[in-house]
Amino acid sequence: MNITILLDKLINKEDLIIKTNPVNSELAKSLKSYLENGMKVTVINAKNDRKVQVDTHSILVFQSEGHMCSVKLKSGELYLINKRLKELENLDKTNFAKINNQTIININEIKEFSSAPNARLEVLLSDKSSYFVNRNYVKIIKERLSC
Template sequence: MEIRFEADSGMDRGLAKVVTHPAEQEQWKRLEAALQAAEKRITVINASNNRQVSLETSKVAVIEAEDRMCSVRLITGEMYLLNTRLKFAMEVLDAPGFIKINNQTIINTRYITEFSATANARVEVLLTDNTSYTVSRYYINDFRRSYHG
């Protein structure tokens, strides 16, 4: 099978579209598995047993500062620890779709369902699991530039 890559600025960032001939449909599962295996992963700590776990970055909803570490919350609600400070967490993630929205929080934009203006020039962001976070005034311009929801 020949593979071609094309860019489409109309597509959401982090989305890949694979188009094949109908006769190639039996290859889809293998292609999907190979692409997901290549997804960026981070190593976190399971606090209940102190073991390291490798997670796909796409499942991470929020990273929040916790002293000298970060808490990592998956969209499923599971919690882990990331052994780095928040200011270095973006480098560890190295994945599109993450935005720092205040001095304590990084969110995954793929899980934003809505956002609205609040008092004092801030923005309230609602995620798919109904948790909400505040974008501080300092980070509002970065949020507007990088979120195309």
């Protein structure tokens, strides 16, 4: 299978056009679903120790908890993931950003931000939770938010 990517300035930046032979329609549907819904990660429900697949789009925050991380979903549910924060940094760089040594947030869920003491930022997420962006990450976050 050959894959060719053509860049065209005339296409709206929100559009992605995929052309394929009808023989590849199932593959095209799978690719569309993946692009629309994002990746899935396996998390652990701490109450019953069951593993659950969740879309990365539904994740609000990853927070370091020793050798594991807690995962907070937009719905408010809390899970665990058997990975260190460092392993999650490259998960989905378009939607997630590290804001301090303990936290990675979903950039798309930032509703407000303001200056905080010691050259930091305070971000307010869609669930009304607030986090501090360490001064080492402020520039990156501001660039990602296009400020």
